[in-house]
Amino acid sequence: MSLITCEKATFAYEGVPVVKELDLQIEKGQYLCIVGENGSGKSTLVKGLLGLLKPVSGSVAFGDGLHQTEIGYLPQRSEIQPDFPASVWEVVSSGCHGLWMNARHQRMAEENLRLMSMDRLRNRSFARLSGGQQQRVLLARALCATKSLLLLDEPVAGLDPLVTREMYDVIRMLHEEKGLTIVMISHDIQAATQEADRILHLTSTGSFYGTPFEYRHSPLGVAFFGGCCCHE
Numbered sequence: 098m099s100l101i102t103c104e105k106a107t108f109a110y111e112g113v114p115v116v117k118e119l120d121l122q123i124e125k126g127q128y129l130c131i132v133g134e135n136g137s138g139k140s141t142l143v144k145g146l147l148g149l150l151k152p153v154s155g156s157v158a159f160g161d162g163l164h165q166t167e168i169g170y171l172p173q174r175s176e177i178q179p180d181f182p183a184s185v186w187e188v189v190s191s192g193c194h195g196l197w198m199n200a201r202h203q204r205m206a207e208e209n210l211r212l213m214s215m216d217r218l219r220n221r222s223f224a225r226l227s228g229g230q231q232q233r234v235l236l237a238r239a240l241c242a243t244k245s246l247l248l249l250d251e252p253v254a255g256l257d258p259l260v261t262r263e264m265y266d267v268i269r270m271l272h273e274e275k276g277l278t279i280v281m282i283s284h285d286i287q288a289a290t291q292e293a294d295r296i297l298h299l300t301s302t303g304s305f306y307g308t309p310f311e312y313r314h315s316p317l318g319v320a321f322f323g324g325c326c327c328h329e
């Protein structure tokens with residue numbers, strides 16, 4: 098069974114549909130990138146997957162041991178207060194479920210801090226980190242909330258090219274070495290087709306879903322790549 102199955106799922110605000118009749122299956126081990134122009138419904142779909150918005154018709158179902166509350170979520174940087182008055186450790190450990198940290202939570206937070214190479218900065222103020230370091234801390238936080246699926250909302254937005262490359266490498270490591278399923282929202286179609294193994298392109302009139310190769314040869318992909326990317 099798929100981790101997440103959307104069947105003809107329609108999400109709307111005040112009766113106006115934004116994501117329409119979406120069929121989507123997210124399988125364990127996939128790396129799915131969701132692209133689309135501003136206003137195409139990417140954030141709305143994120144809210145739908147997180148259970149913050151219910152479909153007005155159709156369904157979103159969870160399987161293969163995944164519960165909706167066990168998605169590791171990295172929000173858009175614009176939603177994060179960059180001067181949030183907390184230490185790196187406090188931000189990471191806030192990703193562990195439950196009101197109190199038990200020994201298992203403590204170990205998990207330590208492990209994820211190390212995995213993101215941020216353990217030596219554990220007592221540093223979150224507000225004093227660079228943008229890339231803040232993203233690593235927030236990734237460690239997201240990792241505390243999940244064993245299987247990371248939902249990353251524009252993880253490289255606002256980062257310089259070098260840090261962007263590092264962030265893509267970290268996400269690839271989590272996918273390939275840690276076996277995590279990745280769902281990433283991105284504006285960077287070029288990178289999406291290089292990093293992900295599935296592409297979902299949302300538009301106001303419908304959606305494309307398929308492999309990067311199929312995407313490059315689809316009308317939407319050809320419109321972006323100009324039909325010149327026949328190599329694979």
Ligand code: ADP
Pocket residue numbers: 110111115133134135136137138139140141142
């Ligand atoms: P994207 O993330 O692709 O930029 P969004 O999902 O944020 O797109 O928005 C899709 C559409 O839904 C836009 O037309 C936006 O104005 C509208 N929208 C988003 N949030 C709300 C809301 N809370 N209430 C009403 N309309 C909304």
